[in-house]
Amino acid sequence: MRVTTKxxxxxxxxxxxxxxxxxxxxxxxxxxxxxxxxxxxxxxxSAMTHGRRVVERLRGSGSANLELSTDEIMALMRGE
Structure with a gap:
């Protein structure tokens, strides 16, 4: 087998x-x-990777009932 440059x-x-x-x-x-x-x-x-375990742990922990527009979300992210 040959190893590529990547x-x-x-x-x-x-x-x-x-x-x-x-x-x-x-x-x-x-x-x-x-x-x-x-x-x-x-x-x-069946073996969960670290990333999958993190996603599963966080699943359902967010607040989905907030109905913000894209502009409102961007303003929050910018700290405005």
């Missing part, structure tokens, strides 16, 4: 098929500093 690699189809990796799936590389090896791990859909 640090990207293509996972060979044989590996994707054996690991059950499909387009849109999330994977992680785990690097072992002692052996200088990397391990590819498929992230199961």
């Amino acid at each position: 640090g990207q690699v293509t996972i060979p189809i044989e590996v994707r098929e054996q690991m059950g990796i499909r387009p849109g799936d999330e994977v992680q590389f785990h690097f072992d500093v002692v052996t200088h090896t990397a391990h590819l791990v498929k992230i199961e859909p």
